[in-house]
Amino acid sequence: MPVVLLTVLAGTMVCGAACAGAEGTGNREQGTEVQGTAGAQAAGQRVALDWVVAIVNGDLILESDVDAEARMAAFQPLGERTVATREELIERLIDRDLILQQMRLQPQPPIASTAVDAELAVLRKSIPECAKYDCGTDAGWERFVAAQGFTVEELERRWEQRMEVLRFVEERFRMGIRISQAEIDAYYSATLVPAYRAEKAAAPPEATVADRIREILLQQQVDKLLDDWLTSLRAEGSVRIFKAGEDIHERGREATGR
Numbered sequence: 101m102p103v104v105l106l107t108v109l110a111g112t113m114v115c116g117a118a119c120a121g122a123e124g125t126g127n128r129e130q131g132t133e134v135q136g137t138a139g140a141q142a143a144g145q146r147v148a149l150d151w152v153v154a155i156v157n158g159d160l161i162l163e164s165d166v167d168a169e170a171r172m173a174a175f176q177p178l179g180e181r182t183v184a185t186r187e188e189l190i191e192r193l194i195d196r197d198l199i200l201q202q203m204r205l206q207p208q209p210p211i212a213s214t215a216v217d218a219e220l221a222v223l224r225k226s227i228p229e230c231a232k233y234d235c236g237t238d239a240g241w242e243r244f245v246a247a248q249g250f251t252v253e254e255l256e257r258r259w260e261q262r263m264e265v266l267r268f269v270e271e272r273f274r275m276g277i278r279i280s281q282a283e284i285d286a287y288y289s290a291t292l293v294p295a296y297r298a299e300k301a302a303a304p305p306e307a308t309v310a311d312r313i314r315e316i317l318l319q320q321q322v323d324k325l326l327d328d329w330l331t332s333l334r335a336e337g338s339v340r341i342f343k344a345g346e347d348i349h350e351r352g353r354e355a356t357g358r
Contacts, residue, residue: 150163153165153166153341154190154340155339156197156198157198157337157339158338159197159201161190161197166190168249169193171249174229175259194334194341198333198334199265199330200261202268203264203265206268208268211263211264211267213260215263216256216259216263219259219263220259222309222311224241226304226308226312228299230244269322269326270322272329273325273326277318277321277322279314279317279318283317284306284313285306287316287317288303288306288310
């Protein structure tokens with residue numbers, strides 16, 4: 101499982117809008133087809149169908165979550181982007197959901213909105229594609245975010261969750277890990293600058309991205325510990341992945357022999 105935390109942090113809330121409309125139905129093991137919000141149905145509006153792709157200890161992951169996860173790649177640090185397959189995106193969402201379930205058992209104070217705003221302000225300056233949208237302005241940033249299929253508010257919620265997951269993992273695994281300034285300097289010159297050069301863009305000053313580099317290096321060091329932990333969580337819990345069009349009840353009958 102390569103670069104576990106980097107992919108786990110890629111950035112979506114598991115089972116978002118489509119799940120919200122079906123709250124109160126328990127695990128909803130009623131087939132892989134899930135309709136949209138009850139309000140839209142009552143109003144006679146056209147309702148898009150969604151599909152359950154996995155169940156993680158009772159939590160649903162939907163096809164719409166996989167789609168959102170793919171679109172969030174536009175907001176990842178340059179040089180850390182990879183084109184993930186659908187299967188890799190599902191595995192990433194499963195890992196993140198397992199972490200979020202553990203986080204619910206150990207509630208932490210919310211991340212301050214000012215901290216979220218500060219990270220996003222840096223992000224706006226460090227995405228080369230943003231230049232075409234004039235992301236230095238709020239209107240330009242909103243256009244860029246909308247082009248990825250999100251609202252600014254949705255992105256802020258997703259980024260806040262990303263920061264919460266990172267904080268949880270750091271507190272659990274970093275135990276004595278220290279990132280030196282020399283390591284930050286080396287990553288900036290050997291990885292970040294060449295990545296921007298390949299995009300024919302000027303790299304941001306090191307001081308403005310030092311915190312993000314430190315985060316990436318920390319993630320790399322805790323990756324093995326996190327991988328082992330996620331493997332044990334999968335073994336101890338219940339994780340089921342469904343093929344496209346596979347009926348949940350049919351899968352259950354195959355498992356029980358009934």
